[in-house]
Amino acid sequence: MPTPTNPRFDTKILARALRAGHRAALAQAITLIESRRSDHQAHARELVQALLPHTGKAIRVGITGSPGVGKSTTIDALGMFLIERGHKVAVLAVDPSSARSGGSILGDKTRMARLSASEHAFIRPSPSSGTLGGVAAKTREGMLLCEAAGFDVVLVETVGIGQSETAVCDMTDFFLALMLPGAGDELQGIKKGLVELADMIAINKADGDNVKRANAAAGEYRSALHILTPRSEHWHPPVVTYSALTATGIAELWQKVLDHRSAMTASGDFAARRREQQVKWMWSMLEQRMMARLRTEASIRSKVKKIEAEVAEGHVTPAVAAEQIVEWLR
Numbered sequence: 186m187p188t189p190t191n192p193r194f195d196t197k198i199l200a201r202a203l204r205a206g207h208r209a210a211l212a213q214a215i216t217l218i219e220s221r222r223s224d225h226q227a228h229a230r231e232l233v234q235a236l237l238p239h240t241g242k243a244i245r246v247g248i249t250g251s252p253g254v255g256k257s258t259t260i261d262a263l264g265m266f267l268i269e270r271g272h273k274v275a276v277l278a279v280d281p282s283s284a285r286s287g288g289s290i291l292g293d294k295t296r297m298a299r300l301s302a303s304e305h306a307f308i309r310p311s312p313s314s315g316t317l318g319g320v321a322a323k324t325r326e327g328m329l330l331c332e333a334a335g336f337d338v339v340l341v342e343t344v345g346i347g348q349s350e351t352a353v354c355d356m357t358d359f360f361l362a363l364m365l366p367g368a369g370d371e372l373q374g375i376k377k378g379l380v381e382l383a384d385m386i387a388i389n390k391a392d393g394d395n396v397k398r399a400n401a402a403a404g405e406y407r408s409a410l411h412i413l414t415p416r417s418e419h420w421h422p423p424v425v426t427y428s429a430l431t432a433t434g435i436a437e438l439w440q441k442v443l444d445h446r447s448a449m450t451a452s453g454d455f456a457a458r459r460r461e462q463q464v465k466w467m468w469s470m471l472e473q474r475m476m477a478r479l480r481t482e483a484s485i486r487s488k489v490k491k492i493e494a495e496v497a498e499g500h501v502t503p504a505v506a507a508e509q510i511v512e513w514l515r
């Protein structure tokens with residue numbers, strides 16, 4: 186297959202191979218959208234636009250939780266459960282820290298041993314390109330490519346950090362917050378505002394000695410959720426307990442995702458949420474593009490540097506400088 190650096194590279198050929206379900210083509214296409222080279226980015230835009238009619242059909246689920254809560258183990262168990270039912274599962278991640286640490290939340294494939302060995306699963310670690318906005322935009326496009334390649338469930342993992350959670354919530358249909366039994370974790374989650382994003386709270390590790398504590402935690406979450414206004418009047422986020430290790434409760438957990446989809450589709454909220462997400466995405470792309478111009482266009486960059494110094498010295502007000510920079514971008 187011609188590579189993007191090849192002058193005879195053809196996005197149509199790549200799109201066709203991807204649609205035919207060739208994993209190498211999907212992987213290559215994602216590499217293309219993650220590239221910073223402007224010729225690659227032009228190809229990537231063309232590719233995503235060409236594939237757009239074949240996207241949007243998957244069930245998109247965001248999964249968050251603090252380190253060690255069992256995200257990887259859950260994705261492995263849930264992924265295998267879905268594959269056994271005939272689904273094709275793509276797993277993506279938004280982890281803006283991966284650039285710095287060099288690692289990635291999906292790096293640990295030993296916790297997803299079964300899924301990573303399955304031909305019906307596609308696992309891709311987080312793009313490691315700087316800003317959260319950039320990482321999220323690339324993950325979102327990666328999701329579209331996975332859908333075009335025939336994956337009908339997309340799981341997007343993120344770390345339990347406010348902004349990346351919002352980003353993942355903004356690209357998925359269902360946002361699942363994983364919690365641990367006990368450990369005072371409950372009220373933390375509520376303080377962080379996470380439960381206001383969550384479409385469901387699932388308490389993991391409800392096995393062995395933990396079952397009682399998990400049930401107690403579930404009770405606390407339920408009463409806490411009671412006093413919050415749900416995001417949709419047609420869905421009150423349930424609280425469930427399960428064990429990723431033994432797969433107990435995984436079927437019930439998935440059933441809630443399906444119930445949510447039915448309720449949201451019937452009320453029209455499903456389509457509304459997707460529409461809103463599209464528009465938000467456009468604006469965030471625009472922001473990215475504008476910022477990229479400031480960073481990459483040499484003529485603008487040097488002027489911006491100068492005016493930045495003047496702002497720092499107090500010679501120019503931030504408002505005047507911002508106005509001037511907007512002028513330069515015209």
Ligand SMILES: Nc1nc2c(ncn2[C@@H]2O[C@H](COP(=O)(O)OP(=O)(O)OP(=O)(O)O)[C@@H](O)[C@H]2O)c(=O)[nH]1
Pocket residue numbers: 250251252253254255256257258259290293296389390391392427428429430431
């Ligand atoms: N008892 C029990 N242990 C579990 C369960 N799920 C995960 N674990 C254990 O919890 C630890 C962390 O699990 P991971 O799946 O790696 O958690 P994670 O959220 O992906 O962690 P990070 O990737 O570090 O953020 C591992 O030792 C798992 O074996 C469960 O349902 N029950």
Ligand SMILES: [Mg+2]
Pocket residue numbers: 256257258290291293296
């Ligand atoms: Mg993990």
